[in-house]
Amino acid sequence: MYDAARAxxxxxxxxxxxxxxxxxxxxxxxxxxxxxxxxAIKGQLGIRHGGxxxxxxxxxxxxxxxxxxxxxxxVVLMHDSSVDPALADAVAQRVWYPLWDRKINxxxxxxxxxxxxxxxxxxxxxxxxxxxxxxxxxxxxxxxPVRSLVLAAWRRNAKSRLxxxxxxxxxxxxxxxxxxxxxxxxxxxSGGGLRDGVTMRSLVATWLVDIPHAESEYLRxxxxxxxxxxxxxxxKRSDRFSxxxxxxxxxxLGYGAEELDLHTRHLGWRSAHLNALAWRKVDDILAGxxxxxxxxxxxxxxxxxxxxxxxxxxxxxxxxxxxxxxELALRAAVGAVEEGVALSTTSARRIAGTLAxxxxxxxxxxxxxxxxxxxxxxxxxxxxxxxxxxxxxERWLPEWSAIRLRGSSSPVHRFxxxxxxxxxxxxxxxxxxxxxxxxxxxxxxxxHDIGKGVEGDHSEVGAPMAEAIALRWGFEPAxxxxxxxxxxxxxxxxxxxxxxxxEDPETAANVAAVVGDVDTLDMLAAITESDARAxxxxxxSTWRAGLILGLVxxxxxxxxxxxxxxxxxxxxxxxxxxxxxxxxxxxxxxxILQVETHHAG
Numbered sequence: 001m002y003d004a005a006r007a008x009x010x011x012x013x014x015x016x017x018x019x020x021x022x023x024x025x026x027x028x029x030x031x032x033x034x035x036x037x038x039x040a041i042k043g044q045l046g047i048r049h050g051g052x053x054x055x056x057x058x059x060x061x062x063x064x065x066x067x068x069x070x071x072x073x074x075v076v077l078m079h080d081s082s083v084d085p086a087l088a089d090a091v092a093q094r095v096w097y098p099l100w101d102r103k104i105n106x107x108x109x110x111x112x113x114x115x116x117x118x119x120x121x122x123x124x125x126x127x128x129x130x131x132x133x134x135x136x137x138x139x140x141x142x143x144x145p146v147r148s149l150v151l152a153a154w155r156r157n158a159k160s161r162l163x164x165x166x167x168x169x170x171x172x173x174x175x176x177x178x179x180x181x182x183x184x185x186x187x188x189x190s191g192g193g194l195r196d197g198v199t200m201r202s203l204v205a206t207w208l209v210d211i212p213h214a215e216s217e218y219l220r221x222x223x224x225x226x227x228x229x230x231x232x233x234x235x236k237r238s239d240r241f242s243x244x245x246x247x248x249x250x251x252x253l254g255y256g257a258e259e260l261d262l263h264t265r266h267l268g269w270r271s272a273h274l275n276a277l278a279w280r281k282v283d284d285i286l287a288g289x290x291x292x293x294x295x296x297x298x299x300x301x302x303x304x305x306x307x308x309x310x311x312x313x314x315x316x317x318x319x320x321x322x323x324x325x326x327e328l329a330l331r332a333a334v335g336a337v338e339e340g341v342a343l344s345t346t347s348a349r350r351i352a353g354t355l356a357x358x359x360x361x362x363x364x365x366x367x368x369x370x371x372x373x374x375x376x377x378x379x380x381x382x383x384x385x386x387x388x389x390x391x392x393x394e395r396w397l398p399e400w401s402a403i404r405l406r407g408s409s410s411p412v413h414r415f416x417x418x419x420x421x422x423x424x425x426x427x428x429x430x431x432x433x434x435x436x437x438x439x440x441x442x443x444x445x446x447x448h449d450i451g452k453g454v455e456g457d458h459s460e461v462g463a464p465m466a467e468a469i470a471l472r473w474g475f476e477p478a479x480x481x482x483x484x485x486x487x488x489x490x491x492x493x494x495x496x497x498x499x500x501x502x503e504d505p506e507t508a509a510n511v512a513a514v515v516g517d518v519d520t521l522d523m524l525a526a527i528t529e530s531d532a533r534a535x536x537x538x539x540x541s542t543w544r545a546g547l548i549l550g551l552v553x554x555x556x557x558x559x560x561x562x563x564x565x566x567x568x569x570x571x572x573x574x575x576x577x578x579x580x581x582x583x584x585x586x587x588x589x590x591x592i593l594q595v596e597t598h599h600a601g
Contacts, residue, residue, distance in 0.1 A: 025067035037137035040094035053080035055138035063132035070237030158206035179268025181419035188239040192272030265405040304335040323354035330369035337376035348390040362474035374442040402453025427530035444486035463488035497547040508554035
């Protein structure tokens with residue numbers, strides 16, 4: 001964890017103070033609600049009374065005494081069924097209106113005890129909020145029995161309720177992305193964010209799964225610190241962690257801007273990993289009991305490759321696996337993506353603890369395994385992430401550490417640099433039939449932005465890095481050079497197509513001179529489309545795709561015609577250095593407008 005003092009920086013507040021402030025806000029609201037409730041009872045009944053079968057109940061984050069500066073105040077006025085509903089509503093209005101007048105964000109309801117139990121049975125959000133219920137004012141004896149009944153029902157019906165929770169979580173992540181990898185994550189709604197942390201608490205309450213509760217709570221409260229700082233700095237209730245606010249939030253917490261961004265994403269990454277493990281266990285439970293024959297014989301190991309087997313819905317290492325075998329991790333990864341199942345976290349950690357480094361250059365067997373892994377499509381991402389979390393990816397690709405969880409400098413990117421590279425690789429796997437060397441394509445797609453981890457133009461500095469990696473992975477020098485060329489020029493086609501006249505024969509001729517042959521052109525076209533689709537929809541709009549594919553057709557016609565010996569940079573109008581937009585210069589509508597004037601002679 002980042003140490004602000006060691007870095008010579010002084011935070012405005014520290015985590016202990018932030019937690020104390022949250023409790024202090026909750027305590028302040030408690031006092032206000034008690035006063036309002038007493039005044040409401042006195043005003044409605046003409047007497048001061050302990051509550052007359054009514055209580056104000058804090059639920060959710062307020063119930064946990066975790067009020068951020070712009071948190072909703074989640075309050076229920078609960079009453080005994082013997083209390084006249086009209087009286088309860090009248091008391092509630094006397095409490096709510098002063099809060100609204102104070103511009104307090106109020107999430108309020110009025111329910112009798114049975115309605116509270118019924119609502120929790122029908123809506124998992126009410127149930128999980130009640131798990132943290134805390135009486136604030138009135139008849140405290142109403143609250144504990146209801147909370148106990150809700151908790152008992154939550155545990156009794158956990159299997160059916162968790163299926164609903166799981167589906168809602170998947171839909172939320174589809175909308176908000178992952179905290180660790182979204183370009184602009186939501187600290188609350190994104191996968192691995194605060195809502196996932198609260199969900200983990202509700203999973204613990206079911207008693208169905210064993211979760212490292214202390215670690216989960218540390219991650220959740222650490223994210224609360226960041227959210228509190230965001231609210232303090234912006235003066236808003238927004239939970240979007242956008243690049244423009246990070247520097248000031250970082251100063252508030254005693255971080256550098258980049259350090260805070262990485263720290264926050266790392267919290268989300270760890271939280272998402274814990275959630276994945278927990279939900280994997282839940283899914284096993286939701287799947288129901290095993291067939292009787294399997295219960296008698298126990299789970300069956302299905303051998304996949306040397307030292308690797310499938311056990312139910314996971315890839316695991318066998319008891320006789322040679323854990324020092326440097327290709328073991330690659331075989332396990334390929335087994336997982338080919339079988340379409342998860343890689344066991346326990347096995348991944350076992351591999352990471354003992355894995356020997358591959359010789360350089362890698363043997364052809366290791367290279368083929370890596371290519372198979374990279375060409376596996378969307379199955380690549382979760383398996384790569386598991387291995388990366390356990391420290392295996394850096395054994396294969398030390399350069400990965402410089403771009404892991406690193407935000408993009410471009411607002412049009414959907415993902416962090418590392419996730420974008422993986423998504424480009426996934427997109428490239430859809431175009432393997434379009435090229436003569438799919439192995440070169442997927443490696444170049446993975447490495448196309450590897451230069452973003454070092455200073456300089458990422459295409460220029462990334463090309464020799466990618467070539468060196470390809471050589472290390474056992475590619476022949478000529479193939480490694482092609483990987484480097486593809487990385488160096490992966491922005492050439494969109495740049496030329498959108499900035500130059502593609503009808504000018506010289507444009508196609510000089511692109512052809514850079515590319516050299518049709519096979520390389522096909523791979524460059526595939527990487528261009530893959531990179532764009534992994535960026536966002538605007539980067540591969542109909543207009544943009546039409547221009548690029550039109551340029552590719554013209555370059556292909558040149559390459560299939562006479563050989564070209566012209567120096568690609570030795571013609572009038574071709575700059576010595578082509579400025580690449582990397583989609584950063586795209587407008588919101590997805591295209592670039594640039595006017596150039598050329599003079600003859």
